[in-house]
Amino acid sequence: MPSSLKKQFKTEFAVEMTCQSCVDDVTTILQRFPNIQDFSIDLSEQRVTIEGTAPPSTISRALKDSGRTVVVRGQGVADENQGHSGAAVCIFDVYGEDPTQQLPKGKSGLARFVQIDPDTCLIDLTVEGLTPGKHGVHIHECGDVSRGWLSTGDHFNPTDVDHGDQDSGHVGDLGNLEVDKNGWGDLVVESDRIKVWDIIGRSMVITQNEDDLGRKSEQQSKWDGNSGAGILCGIIARSAGAFENMKKVCACNGNTLWEEARLVQDKKVGNN
Template identity: 40%
Template sequence: MLTSKLEVLVDFGATADQKLVDKTLNELKSHDGVVEAVFKDGAIMVETNLPSTNILDMVTKTSGKRAVLQGFGETQSAVAMISSQSCCQSRVMGVIRFQQSTEGPLVADGSIDGLSSGLHGLHVHDTGDLSQGCNSIGGHYNPLGAPHGAPSDEVSSRHAGDLGNIVADETGRATFRIVDNVLKVMDIIGRSVAVTDKKDDLGRGSSPTSKIDGDSGKPVACGIIARSAGIFQNPKRICACDGVVVWDEKDRPLAGRGRRVEKKSCCQKDKENSGEFQRCCKV
């Protein structure tokens, strides 16, 4: 069983309630697929083979507190924030994290919202060029010049970037954890990852594009793959530039409109909350 280690930062406050911490840890440990869960340096470290989104949901529901994935993996890690890049009428957004041990397979762990229900192809593409949105990311990452195939195919019978299909439920969310023996994290940093509007036929179809892209259609969302922090490698709790704490940051854009709380500066008293400071100032 290939596991990953996750660092889950939870908004327990300045002094964590030990009973609440223990309750959260015990709930995690009660689930199959969770090997270990410990509270360390103000965060919960979880070793698991479950998707990180499932772990975050468990922590949030059990503790009643805000939680965010602060670190993923112990060694080589990367992340892609994907979106529809204004390419489509629908709004698709998500996060995909990549992690790899020194000599082990790659793990692609993600959650994407806004998809139509059903199967969608997932592929790593050649470039990280988003100048024309998802139209400028090139073809599938394919250093050996192989035909398109399935993740289970031999290296000579698939693109290195072929990650198969993910499944979106009736709400449009796809949560997944893919283990791949071909891709290497250090080879894909700076490239892009995309999800397509149709399912990937894995190179088994009769369409002329089956051996090119699995007849999976155009990307509906994409993003650049960037290096990211492993567990306990990122001490950030608050963004000094705008006062947004890490728990709130995950629900806001990286910059621009909507990033900060409108009409209130950090540490300004909130009249609607009996003169107390906004929570953005509490770390």
């Protein structure tokens, strides 16, 4: 993964904050990053917006390490005149072998892709309702979900290599998503291998088991990392950039319903 990005970009996070002291703590964290050129913090909306070339995954990790709930709400280029090279979205809405069987209640997810420049694709993924622990995340070669994950084909592997991690394995190998005890998980990745124009129309699958990243000797590890059956999948579709489509799922603040539910749920847990 690149340590910094060539083009200045904008990332918006939903961050759990309850008072001015929280704002001060978040400010201190962000000031540690020399590649953040500008940021704003809105306590009432629990929103942090950042502009710069610091990788969003690093910022997200630092904010989470402070003990706060953090969800990436959007990514895009900071200068609208620069534009981006493409954007896509994957809504997880089918699973299993039965094409009529929809996601069980409580399970949902969304992945967003923004090609910030020709070399770098920013990916953020959030899921709800999975069992705690690590789950493999992969882009598959086919966009056929008529039989759920079983009809999505092999991992996207245009370089014809063995399965591995996001730096040296299949282009579609994105490592693992870690789900907490409440069933929520998110993953933020900067990839110099994935290009939005190469993955639109393909599918994304989250697996039942942890991906061993191809580090074991048996053949299955070199094939799919022993990550097991798919439990969530969806087709990757072209979309507007993160700050170009102003449609709001939740009219009060722009969160998707499952993002809103997470913030409410975590707040209740914190108050107990």
